[in-house]
Amino acid sequence: MQLTSFSPRKRFKLFEKVVMIHSIVSPDRVVLVDEDGTQRTFEVATLLIHYQSRNLKGLNSEVTEPTTAHVSVAMRLAEDVSEAAKMRGYARRLYLSAIEREGARLHPDNEVLHLALESVRDTLGEPRVPSIATIRRWQSQARRQGGDPASLIPYFERRGGPGKQRMSTTVKRAVDAVIDNFYLTTERLSASKAYSVLEGQLEERNRWAPQKEQLKVPSYSTFRRRIAQRGAFEVDAARQGAVHALTSYRSTGRNTEVYGLNECWEIDHTWLNLFVIDNENGLGLGRPRFTAIVDHFSRAVMGFDVDFTGTSAQAALNCLKQAILPKTYLREQYPEVQSDWPSHGVPLILKCDNGAEFHSQSLRQTCFELGIDVAYCPLKKPWYKGRIERFFRTFNEWALTSLPGASGSSIKERPAGYDPSKGAVMDLHTLRRHLHMWIVDQYMHHDHGGCHESI
Structure with missing residues (x-):
C-alpha cells in the first residue's frame, strides 16, 4: 500500500x-x-x-x-432577499427617517418621539410601535455600514424553521465529528450507539464548563436528521467501502461507447451452474468453465469454449479462434441445430478484464498479429463490459435451470437435501451440443436491444 x-x-x-x-x-x-x-x-x-x-x-x-487570509466584502443583492425582508427593511427605514426628521430624542417620556412613531405605525398598519431598544439597534446597524439602507433589511434566511439548523456551532461540530469518526466507518456502528458517544462527550464537557457555556445535547431525532443530510454515496462508501458504493451508485444510463458491427468484442469466463459427469465412467467432474465472446454492438455470441481446463490463456485463444472462423462444422457435428450461425470475423478491439490469462504473452501476440487492440477494463468495474456480463446471467438463468444437475445461482434457492452433483447425467459432449442448440436456435433469435438480426 x-x-x-x-x-x-x-x-x-x-x-x-x-x-x-x-x-x-x-x-x-x-x-x-x-x-x-x-x-x-x-x-x-x-x-x-x-x-x-x-x-x-x-x-x-x-x-x-x-x-x-483575504478579506472580501459580501453584498446583498435585491434579488437575493425575500419580499417580506424587503418590506421589513422599508418599515424600519420609515421609522428612522421620521425620528431624524423630527429631531426626536430617544427617551420614553419624549412626546414628539411617540407622535412620530404613531404616525408611521398608522401608515404601515402595524399593531404596535417598535421599542426604543429596537430603534437604537437599527440605528447602530445603519451607522456601522455607513447609512446603507440595505443594513436595515433583516436576515430572515438565518432564522430557524423546518429544515433549518438551530444548534450552536460547537454542538454542530461535535455532532459532525461523531458522525465522521464513529458512524461513517467500516465498523458500522448503529446510529443509537453513535448518539450515545455524542451524549457522553457533551455531558463530559458540560461537567467542567461554566453555567453560561453549557451545551444543549441535541435529541436523537435531530442526530438522525443530521445523518440523513449526508449523501447516500458518502454513507455507503464509508460503511461498505468505495468499491461497493461506486458499484451501487454508478450511472445506469446507456453506454456512451459507439461501436459498429464486429468492431468491438467482449470476452470473459464464468463457471456454469451445472454439474457434468465423465462420459466413460459416469463419475461427476464438477462445474465446467465457460468462456464466451459477445459482439458489443449486436450482442450476438461470436464463439465459446467449455472445458475443465480453468480460466487459462489457452481457453481464451480457443474461444477467440472459434469466434473468428466460420462455423462450418455445425451441420456435421451437431445436426440437431436448426438454424445457421453466421457470426465470424476479426474485430478491431477485444475488451476484457485484468485476469492474468488476458495479460499473457500468447494472447497479446495473437491479437497483435491479427491487428486487434486489447482493451482492459478498470479494476473491479465489470460494467465496462456489461454485454458479456449480462449474457452470462441470461445464460445461467435461461439455458441451464431445467437441466439435470443444475445447481442454480444460489445454494439458498435449492430444495432441502438436494445435491445437484448426484442428479447430473450430462457429459461434456452432450453439454456442448445443448449449448450450440440454445445459442443458435434460441438466443440468436431473441431481441436483446441490439441489432444481431443484421449479422
Whole structure:
C-alpha cells in the first residue's frame, strides 16, 4: 500500500471530493476543509480506515497559494432577499427617517418621539410601535455600514424553521465529528450507539464548563436528521467501502461507447451452474468453465469454449479462434441445430478484464498479429463490459435451470437435501451440443436491444 502522511495544506480525495488539511488539532486529530469551505474534524485513525477502504486517495499537487487570509466584502443583492425582508427593511427605514426628521430624542417620556412613531405605525398598519431598544439597534446597524439602507433589511434566511439548523456551532461540530469518526466507518456502528458517544462527550464537557457555556445535547431525532443530510454515496462508501458504493451508485444510463458491427468484442469466463459427469465412467467432474465472446454492438455470441481446463490463456485463444472462423462444422457435428450461425470475423478491439490469462504473452501476440487492440477494463468495474456480463446471467438463468444437475445461482434457492452433483447425467459432449442448440436456435433469435438480426 502506498504510504501517506497528513500535513497542513495537503490535498486528498475523500468520497470522490477534493479536501484539504486545514489544520492539525493534535497528533491524532485533523481538520479537513472541502471546496465549499465546510470544515470537519477527523481522527487520523478514521482517515486511515478510509484510506484502506479506498475512500481516501492522495493527490499529487498541493495548494501553493499564500496562507494569508483575504478579506472580501459580501453584498446583498435585491434579488437575493425575500419580499417580506424587503418590506421589513422599508418599515424600519420609515421609522428612522421620521425620528431624524423630527429631531426626536430617544427617551420614553419624549412626546414628539411617540407622535412620530404613531404616525408611521398608522401608515404601515402595524399593531404596535417598535421599542426604543429596537430603534437604537437599527440605528447602530445603519451607522456601522455607513447609512446603507440595505443594513436595515433583516436576515430572515438565518432564522430557524423546518429544515433549518438551530444548534450552536460547537454542538454542530461535535455532532459532525461523531458522525465522521464513529458512524461513517467500516465498523458500522448503529446510529443509537453513535448518539450515545455524542451524549457522553457533551455531558463530559458540560461537567467542567461554566453555567453560561453549557451545551444543549441535541435529541436523537435531530442526530438522525443530521445523518440523513449526508449523501447516500458518502454513507455507503464509508460503511461498505468505495468499491461497493461506486458499484451501487454508478450511472445506469446507456453506454456512451459507439461501436459498429464486429468492431468491438467482449470476452470473459464464468463457471456454469451445472454439474457434468465423465462420459466413460459416469463419475461427476464438477462445474465446467465457460468462456464466451459477445459482439458489443449486436450482442450476438461470436464463439465459446467449455472445458475443465480453468480460466487459462489457452481457453481464451480457443474461444477467440472459434469466434473468428466460420462455423462450418455445425451441420456435421451437431445436426440437431436448426438454424445457421453466421457470426465470424476479426474485430478491431477485444475488451476484457485484468485476469492474468488476458495479460499473457500468447494472447497479446495473437491479437497483435491479427491487428486487434486489447482493451482492459478498470479494476473491479465489470460494467465496462456489461454485454458479456449480462449474457452470462441470461445464460445461467435461461439455458441451464431445467437441466439435470443444475445447481442454480444460489445454494439458498435449492430444495432441502438436494445435491445437484448426484442428479447430473450430462457429459461434456452432450453439454456442448445443448449449448450450440440454445445459442443458435434460441438466443440468436431473441431481441436483446441490439441489432444481431443484421449479422
